[in-house]
Each structure stands twice: as C-alpha cells, then as structure tokens.
Amino acid sequence: MNRNIIASESFASSPKRHYFLDFKLAENNSNYIQITRSDQQPDLTYKTSRVNVFEKDFEFLIQVFAALFHSAAYQHQQDVGMKEIREQLKSARGIKNWPPGAP
Template structure:
C-alpha cells in the first residue's frame, strides 16, 4: 500500500517549485512533506524534502512563529536603523505579555519543552521580569553576552557581578545562581 495524499498545495517562484503535501503513511501516521524542486541548467530538477510528523506539528508552528516574529525586525531593509530600533523598542515597552503566546518564554516552555528554548529564554523565566525599557529575555541576553554565552562562566559569577546589570537585584541573581547550582549538582551525581 502506498502513502496517501490527504491534501496538497504548491507554488512556484522562478525556477523553484514548492510542494506541501499532507499525507497518511501505511502505518496510519499522518505527516507533512515539504518539497522544493529546483530546475537545473540542463533542464533536470534537484529535489529537497523535509518530513514533519503530525505529533511534531506544534514544534514546527512554534518555530515558524518565532522565526517570523524575529524576521519582522531583521527584514526592515528599507528602514533606517533608528526606525528598526524604535519598532523593537515599542515591543519591549509593551512587555512580554504583549508578545504572541507562542513566543513568551513560559508558554513556549509548556508548549514545546525546554530543549527548544534558548538559554536567554530559560534565564528570563528565572528572573521573571525585565525593566521598563528591556524585556526579561533582552536582559538575559545581555547577561549571557557578558559571559561570552557560557553557562559555566555564568555559574561562577557573584551576586555583586550579576546585580551590576540594571534590573537584576539579589532576588534575581539568587534565582539564576541557584538554578545553575542545581544543574551542577545534578551532573555531579
């Protein structure tokens, strides 16, 4: 028995063709098959395919949502840098609660799990809130940038060094250091 097409969509852009097929496998699992077909100089076609099974659709949707959210700011080619920064600033001033639910750290953690989150998003969950002009995620990114993105270096920081970041006090630095200590203890077992 052959895999059955349940629904299909396609579109083209120049010499590229895209096919999106929702299929049912012989074992009755359903999946999305995304194929890109590029016409070569000799008239032949080169195909690339990605398959995503139905149980992983929520990962794909969360990843696409996050990608598109980020792309809004990165693809502002025709805007001066100051305007892009201003647009991003508007998002920050509204806070994480104004973000699409799939992008909020806590909701993302529940929906897709910790393995699909950045270190900054996980640290943002520990610190809880940012500042008026900076989200908890942006604050966590600043902290990580200061330690070269290395969690082992972050774990060696003192309350004083973490509290040097505006928006981080003893409570937030304690939460970060406590979580890193638990991770260290778990690895030591």
C-alpha cells in the same frame, strides 16, 4: 493523484524553482507534512530536496515558525510588547510585504 496525499499546496518562486507542501497519511495511519523543493537544472532535469515533519513534531514546528516570523517582523523595533503588536495588527491586512490583494 497520490492516495496518501490529504491536502496539497504548491507555488513557484521563479520559473525554475517550485515548492510543494503536502499533508500526507503514512502507512501507519499517522500524518506528516512533506515540503519539497524542485529546481530545474541546465540539462532540463530536476533536482529535488525533501523535508518530512511527522505528526508528533507539528506543535513544535508551528511554535518555531510563529517565533521566527515574530522575530523577523519586529527585528527593527525594540521593546515591542503585546499591546503595541495588537494595535499594529488592527490596521494590518494580509501578510506583511505582500502587495494588497495577493493570495
């Protein structure tokens, strides 16, 4: 195991595409998140793309993801306020569009 990885999660979106999300410790003892996408090529090699998000940007990243998911979830509803959202969430479980019992 890589010593600078504090926590790691991964998933496959298809048999030939995998994502890895790693919470890492940099050489200067700061934290960062590395998101890696790995695509299998026709010659069975892999093409890898990475994005690093450093600790000073974590709060911004979380805010942007929250705004993005909120906008996507309510894009077809006009004038939805926090009261309406809270009412909808009372009965909701899990992640929208995931089948019940999905991880």
